[in-house]
Amino acid sequence: MTLKPLTALAATVLMIGACAMPVSVSDPVPAVPEWHLAIHGGAGVILRESLSAEQEAEYVAALNMAMEAGAAVLREGGSAVDAVQAAVLPMENSPLFNAGYGAVFAANGTHELDASIMDGRDRNAGSVAGVMHVKNPILAARAVMDKSEHVMFSGSGADAFAESQGLDMVDNTYFDTEGRRKSLESVLEKRARTAAERHGTVGAVAMDSQGNLAAATTTGGMTAKAPGRVGDAPLVGAATYAENGVCAVSATGHGEYFIRVGVAKTICDRVKFLGESVGQAALVALNEVASLGGDGGVIVIDGLGNVDFVFNSAGMYRGEISADGATTAIFRDQPEGTD
Numbered sequence: 476m477t478l479k480p481l482t483a484l485a486a487t488v489l490m491i492g493a494c495a496m497p498v499s500v501s502d503p504v505p506a507v508p509e510w511h512l513a514i515h516g517g518a519g520v521i522l523r524e525s526l527s528a529e530q531e532a533e534y535v536a537a538l539n540m541a542m543e544a545g546a547a548v549l550r551e552g553g554s555a556v557d558a559v560q561a562a563v564l565p566m567e568n569s570p571l572f573n574a575g576y577g578a579v580f581a582a583n584g585t586h587e588l589d590a591s592i593m594d595g596r597d598r599n600a601g602s603v604a605g606v607m608h609v610k611n612p613i614l615a616a617r618a619v620m621d622k623s624e625h626v627m628f629s630g631s632g633a634d635a636f637a638e639s640q641g642l643d644m645v646d647n648t649y650f651d652t653e654g655r656r657k658s659l660e661s662v663l664e665k666r667a668r669t670a671a672e673r674h675g676t677v678g679a680v681a682m683d684s685q686g687n688l689a690a691a692t693t694t695g696g697m698t699a700k701a702p703g704r705v706g707d708a709p710l711v712g713a714a715t716y717a718e719n720g721v722c723a724v725s726a727t728g729h730g731e732y733f734i735r736v737g738v739a740k741t742i743c744d745r746v747k748f749l750g751e752s753v754g755q756a757a758l759v760a761l762n763e764v765a766s767l768g769g770d771g772g773v774i775v776i777d778g779l780g781n782v783d784f785v786f787n788s789a790g791m792y793r794g795e796i797s798a799d800g801a802t803t804a805i806f807r808d809q810p811e812g813t814d
Contacts, residue, residue: 510549511780512681513795514541514562516572518727518772519675521790523806531805534571534792538803541565542796545679550798555681555689555723556594556617562679563613563691570652572792573675575611578650578695580659583702586650588695589709590616591627595688595717602709604629609637610645613693616709618642627709650695662699676708678715678725682780688723690715690739697730706730712740720778721747724757728771728788732764742775753777757785 516538526534545562548554567575578586590612591602601620604627609615615637619628628636638644676694683689692715694708707713707730714730716739717723724739738760745756753775764771765787772786774793784793786807794803 508682508684508686509780509798510546510558510682510684511776511782511795511797512542512545512549512558512562512679513774513776513782513784514538514545514566514677514679514793515725515727515772515774515784516541516566516677516792517675518770518786518788518791521788521792521805526805534805535803537566537569537571538792538794539801541677541679542794542801542803545681546796546801549681549683552684554685555683555687555717556592556596558681558683559679559689559691559725560592560613560617562681563677563693564611566677567611567613567693570654572677573655573695574677574693575695576650577652577655579655579675579698579700580651581696581702581704582659582663582699584659585647585702586695587700587702587704588612588650588693589706590691590693591709591711591715592616592620592691593689593711593715593717593723594620595690595719595721595723598718600626600711600715602627602711602715603633603637604705604709605703606630606633606637607647608634608644610643610649613691614642615640616691616693626711629705655698658698676714676727678727678774680717680723680725680774680776680782682723682776682778686719686778688717688719688721688776688778690717690723690725692725692727694727707733707738710734712737714739716740716743718743718747722753722756722775722777724773724775726771726773727791728764728786729769732767732769733771735767736760736763738764738773742773746777752783753781754783754785757783761785761787
């Protein structure tokens with residue numbers, strides 16, 4: 476049987492029939508958000524000449540340990556709020572940072588610590604200010620968020636609440652380190668603080684595999700501060716803020732100025748209402764801090780997991796980790812992604 480070429484009419488009929496046949500097209504599978512986490516260990520006058528190679532290596536190792544603690548949560552599908560808590564705990568336990576063990580001294584020779592945490596899913600938050608006996612203030616802040624109807628506890632009431640939740644309690648001298656005592660003596664003698672003695676906070680921001688955001692900040696405050704002084708670290712909207720789909724922020728710097736600007740909320744509102752990137756919004760907020768006479772920095776992450784580090788101080792201990800790898804940096808002239 477000889478096959479004959481199709482006539483133009485027959486070809487048209489076949490084409491119409493083919494187009495009329497139902498076509499099965501699978502719905503595209505939505506991409507799973509990539510988890511990201513960023514941390515800071517404080518900002519200030521951090522110069523290459525002020526750190527020996529050994530000291531720099533110690534800080535890099537401590538930053539990597541903190542990032543890995545948070546990343547371990549996110550790799551297993553854990554929440555962003557659990558990850559930021561996990562990331563700051565090693566820094567609270569390290570004498571290298573001004574948070575928890577290694578916190579600076581107040582003018583009266585005691586330690587008063589502050590912390591806050593915020594969950595971007597529902598903007599629930601918890602914080603403590605001026606605690607003196609809870610070993611890990613970030614755990615106290617988390618307990619306030621999860622186990623109370625309140626957002627903030629302060630002073631002896633905060634310590635009592637932490638103890639009622641079964642958290643580890645310590646004598647105030649647990650937080651002592653020789654280096655911090657020497658800093659206190661120096662400030663009291665000079666009756667002035669350097670930027671290094673004024674700054675010192677740790678924090679983390681994260682996005683989990685569900686796209687949820689969270690932020691946490693914790694500090695020992697300012698060397699030789701007046702007893703009872705509260706900085707920005709425990710204040711939601713000043714040092715800490717998180718809102719799903721918008722951004723999460725943790726700040727470090729001269730707290731009095733960060734409070735007056737409302738740095739963390741200002742950044743997120745500019746992203747939300749003006750459509751700025753987190754980096755652009757952070758730069759505006761920090762320029763406002765600088766115009767008032769303050770300095771410091773922020774770590775920020777947006778609703779897509781984009782991370783930025785913005786600071787107007789000489790340096791900031793910082794790092795970022797995701798499924799693609801981890802990077803750390805300390806100095807201003809140091810590109811992200813180098814040790």
